[in-house]
Amino acid sequence: MDPLRRSPSPCSSSRPSSPSTPACEMFGPIGIEAVLGQLKIKAMKMGFEFNIMVVGQSGLGKSTMVNTLFKSKVWKSNPPGLGLPTPQTLQLHSVTHVIEEKGVKLKLTVTDTPGFGDQINNDNWDPILGYINEQYERYLQEEILITRRHHIPDTRVHCCVYFVPPTGHCLRPLDIEFLQRLCRTVNVVPVIARADSLTMEEREAFRHRIQKNLRTHCIDVYPQKCFDEDINDKILNSKLRDRIPFAVVGADREHLVNGRCVLGRKTKWGIIEVENMAHCEFPLLRDLLIRSHLQDLKDITHNVHYENYRVIRLNESHLLPRGPGWVNLDPASPGQLTSRRPFKVCRGAHDVSEDEF
Amino acid sequence: MSKQQPAQFINPETPGYVGFANLPNQVHRKSVKKGFEFTLMVVGESGLGKSTLINSLFLTDLYPERVIPGAAALNTRKTLIWEKIERTVQIEASTVEIEERGVKLRLTVVDTPGYGDAINCRDCFKTIISYIDEQFERYLHDESGLNRRHIVDNRVHCCFYFISPFGHGLKPLDVAFMKAIHNKVNIVPVIAKADTLTLKERERLKKRILDEIEEHNIKIYHLPDAESDEDEDFKEQTRLLKASIPFSVVGSNQLIEAKGKKVRGRLYPWGVVEVENPEHNDFLKLRTMLITHMQDLQEVTQDLHYENFRSERLKRGGRKVENEDMNKDQILLEKEAELRRMQEMIARMQAQMQLQLQGGDGDGGALGHHV
Numbered sequence: 174m175d176p177l178r179r180s181p182s183p184c185s186s187s188r189p190s191s192p193s194t195p196a197c198e199m200f201g202p203i204g205i206e207a208v209l210g211q212l213k214i215k216a217m218k219m220g221f222e223f224n225i226m227v228v229g230q231s232g233l234g235k236s237t238m239v240n241t242l243f244k245s246k247v248w249k250s251n252p253p254g255l256g257l258p259t260p261q262t263l264q265l266h267s268v269t270h271v272i273e274e275k276g277v278k279l280k281l282t283v284t285d286t287p288g289f290g291d292q293i294n295n296d297n298w299d300p301i302l303g304y305i306n307e308q309y310e311r312y313l314q315e316e317i318l319i320t321r322r323h324h325i326p327d328t329r330v331h332c333c334v335y336f337v338p339p340t341g342h343c344l345r346p347l348d349i350e351f352l353q354r355l356c357r358t359v360n361v362v363p364v365i366a367r368a369d370s371l372t373m374e375e376r377e378a379f380r381h382r383i384q385k386n387l388r389t390h391c392i393d394v395y396p397q398k399c400f401d402e403d404i405n406d407k408i409l410n411s412k413l414r415d416r417i418p419f420a421v422v423g424a425d426r427e428h429l430v431n432g433r434c435v436l437g438r439k440t441k442w443g444i445i446e447v448e449n450m451a452h453c454e455f456p457l458l459r460d461l462l463i464r465s466h467l468q469d470l471k472d473i474t475h476n477v478h479y480e481n482y483r484v485i486r487l488n489e490s491h492l493l494p495r496g497p498g499w500v501n502l503d504p505a506s507p508g509q510l511t512s513r514r515p516f517k518v519c520r521g522a523h524d525v526s527e528d529e530f
Numbered sequence: 531m532s533k534q535q536p537a538q539f540i541n542p543e544t545p546g547y548v549g550f551a552n553l554p555n556q557v558h559r560k561s562v563k564k565g566f567e568f569t570l571m572v573v574g575e576s577g578l579g580k581s582t583l584i585n586s587l588f589l590t591d592l593y594p595e596r597v598i599p600g601a602a603a604l605n606t607r608k609t610l611i612w613e614k615i616e617r618t619v620q621i622e623a624s625t626v627e628i629e630e631r632g633v634k635l636r637l638t639v640v641d642t643p644g645y646g647d648a649i650n651c652r653d654c655f656k657t658i659i660s661y662i663d664e665q666f667e668r669y670l671h672d673e674s675g676l677n678r679r680h681i682v683d684n685r686v687h688c689c690f691y692f693i694s695p696f697g698h699g700l701k702p703l704d705v706a707f708m709k710a711i712h713n714k715v716n717i718v719p720v721i722a723k724a725d726t727l728t729l730k731e732r733e734r735l736k737k738r739i740l741d742e743i744e745e746h747n748i749k750i751y752h753l754p755d756a757e758s759d760e761d762e763d764f765k766e767q768t769r770l771l772k773a774s775i776p777f778s779v780v781g782s783n784q785l786i787e788a789k790g791k792k793v794r795g796r797l798y799p800w801g802v803v804e805v806e807n808p809e810h811n812d813f814l815k816l817r818t819m820l821i822t823h824m825q826d827l828q829e830v831t832q833d834l835h836y837e838n839f840r841s842e843r844l845k846r847g848g849r850k851v852e853n854e855d856m857n858k859d860q861i862l863l864e865k866e867a868e869l870r871r872m873q874e875m876i877a878r879m880q881a882q883m884q885l886q887l888q889g890g891d892g893d894g895g896a897l898g899h900h901v
Contacts, residue, residue: 232697293703294650338696340577347649367696370726372796440728441809443801451799 220271220278222327223467224308226359227283228301228351229336230290233366237423238334239283241436241447242459243272246425247283263288263300282328295347298354305330305358309482329479331470332395332462333359336366337383337418341375344386352392359478360395360470362461363387368420368453369438369445376420383418394418396466400473413461419454422447565634567683568824569665571715572639573658573707574692575646578722583690583781584639586794586805587817588628619644619657640686646703655707662686662714666839687831688751688820689715692722693776699738700746708748714835716751716827718819719743724778724811725796725803732778739776750775753819754826771819777812780805 227235239247247270269282286301308329315325333355337348344352355361363383365371371379387394394417396410424436424447436447447455462470572580622641627634640661645654665685672681689711693704700708708717721727721735743750753772756765780803786795788802795804805813 230696232694291697291701293654293706294652296649338577338694340575342577345647350649367726369798370695370723372798438728440725440801442725442803443798445798445800 217276217278219324220280221467222280222282223471224282224284224328224330224332225462226286226301226305226330226333227336228286228289228333228355229366230338231287233336233338234423235285235334235336235366237425238336238364238366238421239285240425241423241455242462243270243281245270245272247281262292263297265300265304284330290347296350298351302354302358305333306482309479310486312479313483313486327471329474330359331467331474333361334458334462335361335363337363339365339367339370339379339420341371341379343379343382349386349390349392352387352394353390356393358482360473361392362395362458363418364458365418365420367422369422371420380416380418380420395470395473397473400477409465413457416454416457419458419461421455421458422453423455562633565636566824567636567638568688568828569638569640569684569686571642571658571662571686571689572692573642573645573689574722575694576643578692578694579781580641580690580692580722582783583720583722583779585783586781586813587820588626588637589783619654621657621661638684651703654703655710658707659710659714662711663839666714666836667843669836670840670843685831685836686715687824688827689717691717691719693719693739695721695723695726695735695778699735700742705742705746705748708743708750709746712749713838716830716835717748718751719776720816721776721778723780725780727778736774736776736778751827751830753823767818771815774812774815777816777819779813779816780811781813 225239227239229235236247247268264287265284266287267282267284269280272279272281284304289295289298289301312325312327312329315322335348335352335355337344352361352363365376365379365383368376386392393399396413398410398414401407401410422438422445424438424445426436426438427434428437428439428444429435430437430444430446435444435449438445438447446452450456570584572584574580620643622643623638624641625636625638627636629635642658645651645658648654662685669681669683669685672678691704691708693700708719711717719739721732721739724732727735753768753775756768780796782794782796782803782805784794784796785792786797786802788795788804793802793804794806795802804810808814
């Protein structure tokens with residue numbers, strides 16, 4: 174029995190709740206499809222939330238990539254790490270923005286991890302895993318209250334983009350160790366960062382080797398094979414899985430190429446266009462994260478990763494003695510978070526309050 | 531016939547000319563016959579293009595068992611190492627004899643695979659430092675030996691330290707490593723894979739690195755200023771070289787067709803990076819520096835680093851630091867053993883006295899005193 178079986182998501186209204194219900198014969202159109210319109214109006218009113226985390230060594234272009242993805246200056250001030258000395262310890266830095274496009278509002282939270290992989294001794298990844306678990310904890314706390322809020326703020330990390338340095342050889346021990354731990358708690362999308370240092374052949378060879386490494390170490394990156402629901406999903410996702418990890422280049426400057434204004438990097442020997450599929454695979458990453466799989470990422474986070482966390486926590490609180498982050502689920506005393514974890518999380522100045530949203 | 535002139539040393543030049551101006555030619559001839567030795571160490575994380583750069587610099591394939599289409603080939607031995615999480619740094623020395631116009635160069639390249647790749651790199655540079663010390667030790671031993679005719683100089687004359695172009699400057703590991711070896715070897719910092727940087731980024735990174743080197747008081751190799759009697763071209767060249775440190779280089783051994791001629795470079799969909807184009811990177815400058823200052827690098831190694839090492843060693847009286855620690859432990863153990871022996875002796879003496887006492891009591895109290 175697969176313990177990670179997905180329960181049907183509350184938003185997937187297009188699939189029947191039980192496949193054994195016989196289809197009913199209709200004599201004429203009723204207007205059921207209007208439900209889709211109603212859902213759309215509701216969704217537009219409520220807006221969407223999306224939380225993304227970027228992990229990787231400094232200088233791999235994480236901040237630039239985020240800016241390029243959302244075509245806005247997500248980091249209002251200088252991105253952390255640029256121009257500043259490398260942080261001595263691993264820190265987490267979150268920034269929240271509300272982006273609007275054609276009436277659709279997206280509350281985007283980006284969490285950066287400056288200091289990851291930069292020290293001499295890098296075996297300290299607890300701050301990152303602790304942060305992810307803390308967001309699950311917060312949601313769990315809200316969920317188990319007797320009087321719950323109308324809309325629980327979702328700060329859980331929906332997707333973690335892992336930046337692999339373009340060495341051209343294979344995954345490093347740090348990458349493997351960390352990815353193994355990450356994949357069990359969150360959706361991970363690995364990308365080859367700064368891919369403009371690799372020629373096309375080097376890229377393909379590197380990609381194949383990374384895929385082999387991921388298979389050898391049983392690292393299940395997004396899109397996970399076991400969550401493909403039907404044949405269409407399988408086909409679409411297999412195409413994606415072939416190309417993962419994407420080789421990306423980030424740029425936030427515009428240049429003139431053949432009369433068009435494109436985002437790119439200008440060098441003495443040519444201009445690297447970010448949105449040109451022949452140059453890099455940034456469009457694939459953007460389509461995956463935003464255009465086609467955003468809702469899927471959120472669904473899997475809610476139905477799989479969060480449920481796993483919840484099961485572990487509920488088991489813990491009944492059977493096992495208290496550990497760090499233990500929460501009293503006894504209704505007599507509402508849950509108190511005892512977080513004794515030594516890391517800092519700084520929320521950006523643009524934290525949008527519940528009422529405004 | 532009449533005057534049988536004995537074979538004389540005829541003076542071909544003007545009077546007053548002795549002729550020792552010919553000495554440099556003699557030295558030159560001898561050196562050419564003897565050949566030159568040079569040991570170069572390359573240190574840097576894997577994937578920074580060290581092997582490719584060395585091959586490009588000397589236009590040889592120093593690693594013939596590796597098939598290198600660009601930097602993408604994988605050394606099968608390396609995959610085996612990468613299966614383990616805890617890795618130790620290996621030292622691989624490969625020697626190659628290069629000959630050009632009758633001048634022989636015996637080049638040894640010391641590679642350090644595994645450097646900077648482990649999760650915890652605390653012990654990364656111990657292996658490297660002990661290798662350098664070992665070479666000095668061997669030279670010192672040979673020099674103090676009886677037969678000093680064929681001393682092989684395997685001391686590391688120069689260390690190319692590869693800095694990743696992806697960071698924002700030096701990493702903590704870079705700083706720690708350079709501080710550990712700047713008194714033992716000439717460090718030449720090199721920015722690897724420079725084709726990922728635009729010109730502005732390159733300038734910014736170079737300045738950052740120089741600032742950080744100064745901030746941490748790291749002593750890198752400084753090119754000697756051109757003598758005042760050298761020609762202007764050489765002086766200008768030296769000035770340019772000094773201004774470009776650290777060199778940002780791109781390495782490649784592939785021939786690409788660009789603008790009608792075949793050049794060594796890297797082919798991208800957006801253009802071709804030429805290795806030997808000074809506008810694209812500093813490869814030519816690095817090669818020029820290495821060739822014109824090879825002698826100086828050897829001299830500094832001999833006069834500064836080796837002498838430092840030698841005076842330290844002789845001060846310590848011929849004992850290595852590790853031996854000293856071991857000696858301390860040994861001394862402790864010996865002292866403990868001695869203590870135990872003395873305690874046993876005292877116990878035996880006490881027992882003897884007890885016996886004597888009892889014996890004395892049995893004698894009728896002749897011995898009236900206790901011990």
